[in-house]
Amino acid sequence: MVQIAQRTRENADGMALKLLYSGCSHHTRPNVGNAPRRGAGVAIVLAALFVTPAFAAVTVQAPKPLDELIRAHVRAPAAEARGAALEAYARDVRRTATGLLATEGYFAPQIDVTADPGDLRVAVSPGTRTSVGEAGVEIRGEIPPERREELIAAWPLKTGQPFRDADWRAAKQLVLRRLLEVDFPTAKLVDSTAEIDPETSTAHLHVIYETGPRYIFNGLRVTGLSRYSPSLIEGYNKIRPGSRYEQKALLDLQAQLQRTPYFTSASVEIGDPAEEGKNPADDPVRAPINVHVRETPPHRLSFGTGYNTNTGAQGEVVYNGLILLQTPLQFQTGLRLEQRRQTLFADIHLPPSEDRRDSFGLLSQHEDIAGLKRKRIALAAVRTQIRGSVEARYSVNWQRELQEPDNAPSHVNRALTLDGSWIVRKVDTPLNPRRGFVAQLQVGGGAKAFFSDQNFVRVYSRYQHYFPVGERDVFTLRGELGRTFAPDRSGIPGEFLFRTGGAQSVRGYSYQSLGVKEGTATVGGRYLATASAEYIHWLTPAWGGAVFVDAGDASDTRQTYDAAVGYGFGIRWKSPAGPLAVDLAYGERDQKMRLHFSLAVAF
Numbered sequence: 001m002v003q004i005a006q007r008t009r010e011n012a013d014g015m016a017l018k019l020l021y022s023g024c025s026h027h028t029r030p031n032v033g034n035a036p037r038r039g040a041g042v043a044i045v046l047a048a049l050f051v052t053p054a055f056a057a058v059t060v061q062a063p064k065p066l067d068e069l070i071r072a073h074v075r076a077p078a079a080e081a082r083g084a085a086l087e088a089y090a091r092d093v094r095r096t097a098t099g100l101l102a103t104e105g106y107f108a109p110q111i112d113v114t115a116d117p118g119d120l121r122v123a124v125s126p127g128t129r130t131s132v133g134e135a136g137v138e139i140r141g142e143i144p145p146e147r148r149e150e151l152i153a154a155w156p157l158k159t160g161q162p163f164r165d166a167d168w169r170a171a172k173q174l175v176l177r178r179l180l181e182v183d184f185p186t187a188k189l190v191d192s193t194a195e196i197d198p199e200t201s202t203a204h205l206h207v208i209y210e211t212g213p214r215y216i217f218n219g220l221r222v223t224g225l226s227r228y229s230p231s232l233i234e235g236y237n238k239i240r241p242g243s244r245y246e247q248k249a250l251l252d253l254q255a256q257l258q259r260t261p262y263f264t265s266a267s268v269e270i271g272d273p274a275e276e277g278k279n280p281a282d283d284p285v286r287a288p289i290n291v292h293v294r295e296t297p298p299h300r301l302s303f304g305t306g307y308n309t310n311t312g313a314q315g316e317v318v319y320n321g322l323i324l325l326q327t328p329l330q331f332q333t334g335l336r337l338e339q340r341r342q343t344l345f346a347d348i349h350l351p352p353s354e355d356r357r358d359s360f361g362l363l364s365q366h367e368d369i370a371g372l373k374r375k376r377i378a379l380a381a382v383r384t385q386i387r388g389s390v391e392a393r394y395s396v397n398w399q400r401e402l403q404e405p406d407n408a409p410s411h412v413n414r415a416l417t418l419d420g421s422w423i424v425r426k427v428d429t430p431l432n433p434r435r436g437f438v439a440q441l442q443v444g445g446g447a448k449a450f451f452s453d454q455n456f457v458r459v460y461s462r463y464q465h466y467f468p469v470g471e472r473d474v475f476t477l478r479g480e481l482g483r484t485f486a487p488d489r490s491g492i493p494g495e496f497l498f499r500t501g502g503a504q505s506v507r508g509y510s511y512q513s514l515g516v517k518e519g520t521a522t523v524g525g526r527y528l529a530t531a532s533a534e535y536i537h538w539l540t541p542a543w544g545g546a547v548f549v550d551a552g553d554a555s556d557t558r559q560t561y562d563a564a565v566g567y568g569f570g571i572r573w574k575s576p577a578g579p580l581a582v583d584l585a586y587g588e589r590d591q592k593m594r595l596h597f598s599l600a601v602a603f
Contacts, residue, residue: 057119058071058074058120058122059122060122061121061122061124062122062123062124066101066104066124066126069104070096070100074093075120076118076119076120077115077117077119078118079117080117081117082117087115089115090113090114090115093113093115093120094113097122097124098111101126103164103166104126104165105131105163105164105203106130107196107201108198109125110124112124129162129201130162130163130196130201130203131160131163131202132158132160132162132163132202132205133159133203133205134204135157135204135205135206136206136207137151137209138206138207138208138209139175139179140190140208140209140210141184141209141210141211143183151175151178151179154174154178155171155174155175156171156174163194163203168203172189172192172207175207175209179209180247181246182244182245183244183245184212184213184245185215185245186215187209187211187212188212189207189208190209191207191208192207193205193207213283213284213285214283214285215270215284215285215287216244216286216287217239217240217241217249217286218241218286218289219241219288219289220233220237220288220289220291221271221288221291222292223292224292224294224295225293228295228328231351233291235353236253236257236260238252238253238355245287250269250270253268253291254266254268257293261322261330262293262322262328263293263294263295265294266293266294267292268290269289270290271287271288271289272287272288273286298321298322298323299319299321300321301317301318301319301320302317302320303315304316304317304318307597308503309595310340311338311339311340311341311367311511312338312339312340316334316336316337317334317335318332318333319331319332319334328351329349330347330348330349331346331347331349332349333345333346333347341366342365342367343364344364344365345362345363345364347359347360348360355386355387356383356384357383357384357385358382358384359381359382360381360382361378361380363377363378363380369511369512370510370512370513371405371406371519371522372405372494372518372521372523373403373405373406374401374404374494375401375402376400376494378397378399379398380397380398381396382394383395389424389425390422390424391425392421392422392423393419394418394420395418396418397415397416397417397419397444398416398417399415400413401494401495405518405520406520407521408518408519408520411490413453413491414452414491414493415446415451415454415456415492415493416450417444417445417446418446419444420444421440421443422440424438424439424440426438431578431579432574432578433466434472435466435467437464437466438463438464439461439462439463439464440460440462441459442458442460442461443457443458443459444457445457445496452491453492454486454487455487456484456492456496457484457485457486458482458483458484458485458496458497459484459485460480460481460482461480461481463478464476464478464479472537472544473535473536473537473538473544474535474536475533475535475536476532476533476534476535477531478530478532480529480531481528481529482498482527482528482529482554484497484526486526489524489525489526489556492524496524497523497526497554498524498527498528499512499514499515499522499524499525500514500530500554501514501515501564502596503581503583503596503598505550506551506552506553506564506566507548507566507568507587507594508550508565508566508568508587508590508592509564509566514552515553515554516556525554526555526556526557527555527557528552529553530550530551530553531550532548532549532551535547536572541574543571543572544573545569545572546569546570546571547567548569548570548583548585549565550566550567550585551563551564551565564589566585566588568585568586569583575599577599578599580597580599581596581599582595582597583596
C-alpha cells in the first residue's frame with residue numbers, strides 16, 4: 001500500500017519541505033486470462049460520507065474539471081448539524097479536497113470551506129500544478145541491453161509533463177506489462193517513489209523493476225478432457241518446446257481453443273516449473289503450458305430465426321455432432337429456409353493439423369432472386385490455412401446448376417473448379433474496426449477437358465479501408481472489381497459470374513438486381529465494379545448515424561457497363577455480433593427508396 005508522508009531534509013540552503021510518495025509492490029504469478037494489477041498509487045481513504053452523489057446544496061468554485069472532481073465526492077452536511085459537528089465536517093471536507101487535488105498534481109492548494117446546515121460551499125485556488133522533473137527507471141536482471149534501453153525509452157512520463165496520480169500509476173504498469181509480455185512472466189515492480197518539491201512544483205520519479213529469470217516454453221499439460229485425446233489440442237498448438245516465453249502465444253492458443261466447437265471454455269497459462277521437476281532457479285526456466293478445457297456436449301440441436309432485406313424472413317435448424325466414427329470429426333447438417341432461398345447442407349470438418357483445417361461438404365440449394373430461379377447441387381473439399389494476418393482457402397468444387405430466367409429459356413451449367421481465396425485483415429478490432437483495412441482476392445476456374453461446360457477463369461477482389469475521425473467517428477471506403485475470362489457466359493454457373501445490388505453492395509437497389517437482363521430476369525455478367533463511401537458519427541458508444549453513397553454495376557461487356565448510384569442515411573448499433581446497420585437508400589436509376597438491414601462486419 002502506498003503511503004503519503006511529509007519529510008524535512010537539511011541542505012545547503014537550510015530546511016526545504018518535500019512531500020515523498022513511496023511505495024512497494026507485490027507479485028503474483030500471472031494468469032493469462034486475468035493478469036493481476038501490480039504497482040502502487042496514491043491511496044486516498046474517503047469516509048463513506050463523502051462518496052455519495054453530490055446534492056444540489058453543494059457549491060464548488062474551482063477551475064474545471066477540478067470542480068466536478070470535488071463535487072462528485074462531497075455532499076452537504078445534515079440539516080440538523082450544528083456547532084462542533086459542522087466544524088468537524090468542514091475539516092473532513094478540506095482534507096478530502098486536498099487529497100483529491102493531490103491526485104491531479106496540485107500539492108499546495110488554498111481551500112476555503114463553509115459548512116452550514118444543509119449547505120456546503122467550497123472555494124479552491126489550486127495553485128501551480130506539479131510537473132515531472134527527473135525520472136529514473138532501473139531494471140534489474142539479466143536482460144539484453146538493447147531491450148533495457150528500449151523499455152526505459154518507452155517510459156511515458158517525460159520531463160515537463162503534468163504530474164497526475166493516474167498517469168503515474170499507468171506509466172509504472174506500462175513498463176511492467178511490457179516486461180511480462182516477453183521472456184519474464186515473473187517480473188515485478190519492487191519500488192516506486194515520487195518525490196514532490198512544492199518550492200519548484202516538480203516531481204522527481206524513481207522506479208525499480210526486477211525481471212526475474214528468463215522463461216522458455218516446455219510441453220503442454222492438459223486437464224479437463226474426457227472424450228478427446230490431448231492430440232486434439234496439440235493440433236491447435238503452434239508453441240514449440242524450447243521457444244521463448246511470449247504472453248501473446250498463450251493468448252493466441254487460448255483464443256484458438258475457445259473458437260473451436262469442442263470446448264465451451266478454455267484457459268491457458270504458464271505453469272510452475274517445479275510441477276515437472278524443473279529447478280525454478282535455472283536460467284532460462286523451462287515451464288509447462290497449463291491448458292484447462294471444458295468440453296462441449298457431443299450432440300447439439302439448434303434453431304434460429306431472423307430477417308434480412310436481401311432474402312427475406314428466415315428460419316433454420318442445425319445439428320452439430322462432434323464425434324463421428326469414434327473420432328473427433330465435426331459433423332454439421334442443417335436446413336435453412338428463407339423466403340427467396342432454401343438450403344440443405346452437410347459438412348464434415350477434420351481435426352486441425354499444424355496450421356490448417358480440412359473439410360468436405362454437400363449442398364443443395366434453390367433460390368428465386370431478381371427473376372432468376374436457380375437449382376443447384378454442389379460438392380466441395382476445402383483446406384483453410386491461417387498464417388499471420390492472411391487467411392487462405394483452397395478448394396475443389398463440383399456443381400450442377402439449373403437456371404430458369406423468367407420469360408427466357410432455361411439451361412443447365414456444370415463445372416469442376418479449382419479455387420483459391422486469400423483475405424488479409426489488418427484492423428484495430430475485428431468486430432468494430434475504426435482503423436486499418438481488409439483485402440480479399442479470389443481466383444478460380446474450370447475447363448471443358450475436366451468436366452466443365454465452358455473454359456473460364458474468374459478473378460474477384462474486394463478492398464475496404466477504415467479511417468478514424470476524431471475520438472469515435474469513422475470514414476470507410478470500399479471497392480470491388482471482378483472479371484470472368486471466357487468466350488461468353490454460356491455454360492458458366494452463376495457462382496462464377498457477377499450480380500450486385502442490395503445491402504453491403506449498391507444500396508438503393510434490390511438484392512442482385514444489377515446485372516445482365518435475360519428475359520425479365522437479372523442474370524450474372526462477366527464484369528463487376530462497385531465503390532462505396534460511408535461516414536459514421538457515433539452519438540453514444542453504442543449508437544450512431546451514417547451517411548453513404550454507393551455506385552456500381554455488373555455487365556457482360558465493358559461497353560455495356562453503366563454504374564447505378566445510390567445514396568442515403570442509416571442507423572448503426574454496436575451489437576455483440578458487430579455493427580448492425582439499418583439504411584434508407586435512394587436508387588437514382590429506379591428512382592425508389594429502399595430499406596436495407598445488414599450486419600456490417602469486416603468481411
